Amino acid sequence: MNWITPHSFLSLEWDEWASIIAILTAIMFILRWLLNRADTELFGPIRHQLQGVNDSLKEFNNRQLRAESRLEEGDRKFIHHDEQLQDHERRITCLEEERRK
Numbered sequence: 835m836n837w838i839t840p841h842s843f844l845s846l847e848w849d850e851w852a853s854i855i856a857i858l859t860a861i862m863f864i865l866r867w868l869l870n871r872a873d874t875e876l877f878g879p880i881r882h883q884l885q886g887v888n889d890s891l892k893e894f895n896n897r898q899l900r901a902e903s904r905l906e907e908g909d910r911k912f913i914h915h916d917e918q919l920q921d922h923e924r925r926i927t928c929l930e931e932e933r934r935k
Contacts, residue, residue, distance in 0.1 A: 846854075
């Protein structure tokens with residue numbers, strides 16, 4: 835038994851090999867089409883929902899950052915007002931002491 839002859843390869847003729855390659859190619863294209871369609875129909879809605887969740891989380895993070903910056907600004911104002919109050923208390927105490935003398 836010859837494995838390779840001028841007209842055959844692995845005991846199959848060239849037309850048989852062409853048929854096998856054509857069938858395998860057709861199966862590959864059909865599987866590719868089915869997988870693309872399944873990806874679009876099955877995972878498309880999930881991808882869309884996940885994108886919505888992602889957008890919502892980005893908006894939530896932006897709101898949290900704005901709230902944090904407002905809180906920090908409020909803290910700075912509070913500290914400034916507290917310093918002003920302490921200064922007024924000190925000046926009033928000084929004036930009261932001068933008046934007692």
